[in-house]
Every structure is written in structure tokens, then in C-alpha cells.
Amino acid sequence: MVDILAGLKAELAEFDEFVDSYTTKMNEILSGKVTDEERAWAQNELTQDNKSDLATSRSDADNRAPLRLPKRHSRGPLESPKLDYSKWDAINPDAEEEEECIALAAEKRGSTKQQHEPTKRVTAADKIRQSANQHREAGNKYFKDRKYHKAIEEYTAAINIFLNPPQESDPLLLTLDRLIPSKTLVDATLFTNRALAYLRLKEFKQAVEDCSEAVKVDASCAKALWRRAEGYRGLRQYAEAIKDVLKVKQMVTDYEAAKRKNNRCKKAVCNPGVTLAEVDRLLDAIEREHLDLKAEEALKEDLEHDGSNMIMEGLVDGFVREIKNAAELPPSNKVNDRIVSASDMLVRLLDADTIVSDAFRLCGGFHRLLNPDILTSSSVNFVLPVIARATSRVEANRRELCQYLNHMITTMLATQKPPLKTISAAAEILSSGVAEDTFAEALCQSNVVGETFGRFVLAFLGGETDGVATSSTIVGHMLKLLGRIMRYTLKGPDIVMVKWQISPDKLLATLPIHLKEYKLANDETTEALTVHACRCIDAIAGTSNPKFTSALKQYHEPLIDSIWETIHRLSPTNSTSTASTLILHLLATYHNLLHKTPAHPTLLSTHSIITTLIHLLTTQPRASISCLAKLLRFHSEEVTVALDGWWDIVPMISLIRDPAGDGTRTAAAQVLAAWLKGGERRVAEWEMQNGFEALVYVLLELSEGQELKEDEKTAGNIGLCIAECATKANHAKTLHKLNATEPLVYLLRSAKLPTVQRNLAIACARLCQNSDALSRVRELKGVELMYSLGTKIL
Structure with a gap:
């Protein structure tokens, strides 16, 4: 028995040694440790004629030396050649798992041999992809340089490499790819990149x-569907464009739903790369253009019927x-007068009625006047006033202008x-145009609107026009343009700052003076200048870009100084609607600045800001109370x-009961709660004005809804007011x-925010000073609720 056991033990030891030797050699093979002789042998064996006689092959195999694995201590190469199996890694998904199993087996046996990571096998398919990527990168560089024709050539070369790959010359790679074929499908992004260049x-x-073609390769490619929709839109095939946008919208909806459900689901649902707001904006634009097309066809028929189209066509042709005659003849006053006369006639007609602007578009007026043969540096002074009048009141004309935007801006610059x-005409075209989403998008994506354009805009804002005439009207248009672009898209601030090279500090440095430039008369021009300066500041304050935030801190004091200097000059001596509108915009801008940086103590006292805000509660209650809350x-x-001295004129009850969803009631409750903290005298004064009834009215109104949502902060602030009022048992x-x-307990059960829960819980607890209130809270399970929330809200 002992001999048998000893024999078995010896066989197990021999088997263990075999396994170790086999494992070591396999790791060397996977690591690429194959000699030139072994490679030559592999090539010879794999490329030999398949039709050779089987017996001969078998005889050759018999004459070959048998494979002998080395012993555990062996460090030399194998006598028999082997293939480099590490080259299979790119196409064998199980290779890494197999290697991991081998490594674990060696570790279990206490092996101290170093494990080598296998090198990736370069297949013929890899070579194809590498070659295609070189063309792709070249195409991307050309695209960034706006050399779209060159970019298309490179993308086409990359696609052709996939579709018609070059013949592989390496026999080993040919054999391996024949034995284990790898997929070399065209990358969908090559098609979408080339499509963007075509767009x-x-x-x-x-x-x-x-x-x-990209959709055929990858049906879930949102970028392909989005750009195809843009292509269909350009072809005026709106029904097809809408189908593609709706598909993208579904992808975005699915992704957002998965993200909300569980962050781990995001991997299962592909990120479309666009937001729902961007999809809705594109869908609205396409649907609007579709409706415009139908209306345009009917309008064109009417204009042709009454001869309006023919008349406008004749005027444009004239x-x-x-313009052509002026280009061919020597300069003279007579030639110039004829052009001015023709231009002025068109301007007067276009000003008369929007139907004339429609006729201008339908007769091809934009194409005729804005093509490179007609719009030149010598004719731009006559053409732009006509275009400004044609686009001033008709949205369809602004969308039509998008096709000629690049050449118009290039000529202007x-x-x-x-x-x-x-x-003035150019500024009006831009500022009125950006009110239309399609125009704003075209301006953001324009290839020619860059640093030169940014310097052009900034020069007029800063008054550094190098002898070029300017006016407050032009400045107003420039401010409107910048404010709209920064608010149009999340990338708006980056477009202004990076693409147009308008630095935030230089922009903000120009704004204090424009805030103070106004007239008390009903002058639409100066009002627009102040309003658009405010909107531009609002757009900057609304961005999270750190460079804009830093610039706001730098210019915080001069901006606020200008705002309050203007408010004091407008109020209270002037009560016109123009002054009221300006004050409203200025207060809103002040509120937005407070959101970014705290108020400057010196400015508070210099301009008596708090007292002025309390006084303005009678005329501008919503804006004023929001600033006071900040x-x-x-x-x-x-x-x-300060409120103590003005309390008799403060419309606090009406503000508390204001149902508008703009945050007024929340701000009013916040200010009221702070004032009530001043002691029993203020609480008694509030009770005398029927303030308790107003607070309970709001509680009952809020408790009637299914969910608090936007009103949750209001509920928290009202709860705090109740808590301050209920410090005494009689109150x-x-x-x-x-x-x-009852509504307090209901709102406490519905609230989600800890701060809101804390305020409502304090209010409930203070009401429980009254035995009847305590009994009712117990009936409503309010005590248990407050106890369960205790650790969370304390």
C-alpha cells in the first residue's frame, strides 16, 4: 500500500511539474517571446499549399521532431517553433479571461515566475483602422480650419480605406485573418463628420x-439623425426632418429617464449628446418653417395674382x-445719386407694409442683392439699408437671410x-435677427464670425471706433446682440468669450456708462440702450463660467453705483411708464448681481439702497421685495x-397672498420672518393688521395642492413666520x-427639504403650547412625525 501511495505521489508531482512547464511556455507565447526561427516555421506551415497530398503532409509531420516541453527549471527557448498567439487578442474576447485563469493557477501553486502582459496583435483590420484614422485626424484639422472641401477629401479617403482596403502583403497576417476574420465596418463618425462638412x-x-449610411452602421447614432434632420431641413423636406428629430427626442427622453432611475442604467442607454431643450428648439424651428412654406406658397400665389410680385421684382432688378452700371462706369455724383434713389425707394416701400417685405423675399430679393457679384465693399452702403428694412418686421425674412449671413458679414468687416x-443698418440686422432662433443659431455656427467680428462689436461698445461714426442706437443694437447670444444656448458665453474673443472684463468695463445714458422723455432709443445693458449684465450674471464670475466681482462696485445713480435720477420725480420700466429692469439686474456677490456696505449707505427699496415697494413691489430678501x-x-419706519405703507399682506409663481411670495415671507424676529411688539403689530389671517390663508392654499414642488420654500418661510408669531401661548x-x-401638519408630511421640514416642525411645536392644538396634532399623528424627523432636521 505504501508503495502504491508513493507511486501516486510521484505521478502527481510529475503532473504538477508538467502543468507548471506548460503554463510557463504558454505565457511566453502569449507575451510574444517567439524566435525568428519559430516565426519562419509558422509562416512556412501556414502558407503551404492546401492541395498538397495528405499522405505527404502526414509523412512530413511524422519525420518532424516531437514537441518536448522544458522542465520547471528550464529557461531556454523551446526546440519546436510555436505561433505568436498574442496576436489574437484583438479578435478573441476570451483571451484576457484565459490569461487571468492561467495567472491565478500559477499563483495558487506558489509560483514566483514573473507574469508578462501579452502584447496586442496587429491584424490587417488594425492596419486598416490606423490608416483610416490618419485621414480622419487630417480631416478634423481641415474642418477646424474651415477648409471644408479638404476635410471632405480626407474623410472620403478614410471611408474608402474601409470599403476598399489595400491588399495585405504579410502572409502571416493574411493567414490569421483568413482563419479568424475580424470585422472592419466603416466607423459611423466618418460619415457624420463628412455630413457636417457638407452641411x-x-x-x-x-x-x-x-x-x-451612418444610421445603417449604427442605428442608435443620435448625431447622424440630428444632422440628417438638418439636411432634410435644408432640402425643405420637413416631414422627414421632423421624423428624425422625434427619434432623437425619444433617445434623449430614454437617456434622461434611465439617468434619473439609476446612474448605473446610463451605460445601458447611449448618451445622445444633446439636451431635451435643444431638441425641442430644433423641432419648433423645423415645424415653424414647414408652416411658413405652406403659407408662403399661398402668399406667392396671391402676390402673383395681383401683380405685386412682378412690381417688386422689377424694382429689385432696377x-x-x-449697382452693376456703377461698377463699370467711372465714379460720379450722377451715378451715385441713381443708386441712392433706387435704394431709398425700396426702403420706403418696405417700411410701408409687411406684405411688401414678403414680396421682396418671394421674388428672390435676398439672393439678388446678397450674392458676391452684387454685394461688395463699394455697394454695401446702399444694399444693407434695404436688407435692414426687409428683415425688421418679418421673421421669415430673417430666416431667409441666414443663407447669406457669412458673405454679408465678411463684406461688412x-x-x-x-x-x-x-x-446702423448692419447693427439693426444683427440685433433684430438674433431674436429669431434660426438666425441666432446661424450666427453662432458661422465660420466668419470670429475674433475680427468680436473686435468690431467691442469697439462700438467702448467708443474706440477709430474714426468710424457711432451712436447710442448702434450701441443698443450691439448690447442686444450680445445679451441674446449669451442667453440663447448654454454655450453662448463661450461663443462670445472664446470664439469672438470678447473678454468679460473688457465687456463689463463698457457697461457702467451705458447704464447711465438715458433721457427722461419717452425716447425709445435711450430706453432700449439702458434695458439692453441690463440684459447683457443679467446674461453674464446667469452663467457659471468662472471668468465671467471673476469679472463681475472686479466690476461689481461700478456697476451697482451706475444702477443706483440711474434709479435715483429716475425716481421719484418722474412717474412715466418709461421710467417705471427702466427702474424695473435696473432692480432686476441689481437682484441678479446680489446673487453673485454680496452688497457693498459703502454703496448701501451712499445710495440709501435699503430705504429706497422700501419706498419702491409701493410702485415696484415684486422687484423691491426680492432685492430686500437678498x-x-x-x-x-x-x-x-428700516422696515419699522415704513411699515404703514409696506404692502406686505398683498405680497404674502400673491399667488404668482415668480418667487415674490417666498421673498416676502422671508423678509416678514426676519422682521417678526424683532420681538413681541412687531408680532402684535402684525396681528393688528390681520397678518395672522393672511398667514393661515397661505397655509390653507398651499395644503390644497397635491405636491409642493415650487411652493416648498414658500411653505418653509410661512412656517417660520408662524413659529415667530406663536412664541406666546395666547398667539x-x-x-x-x-x-x-392641520395645514401645518399636512405640509410637514409633504415637505422634502430639511430646512423646510425644520421650520414647519418648529411652528407645529410652538402651536402645541395650546392644549387643543396639541390634541389635534396627536390625532393627525404629528407628534410621531416630528419625532421621526428629529435626527434629520436638528
């Missing part, structure tokens, strides 16, 4: 074809002839010292003390009799 060149048909009339954070004592009794207990 930039307005070659919509080719863009649609490329996106369709204008074009005068190339014109040396244009007259005031031309600059000031509470750092100046609570100053605000509440707690009064509030309970007014039915404050």
Missing part, C-alpha cells in the same frame, strides 16, 4: 446620404442694374470706415430696522382657532 457647404443632399447709416443674508439688521391659541394646525 457647412450647404450641400444638403450629400449630407443626408452620409447620415443615412436696383441691381444701377472688409469695408473701410463705412458711414453711420451703413453701420440683502437679508448679510444685512438683516439694517433691513428689519398660539389664536392661530389654532384660525385653523393653522
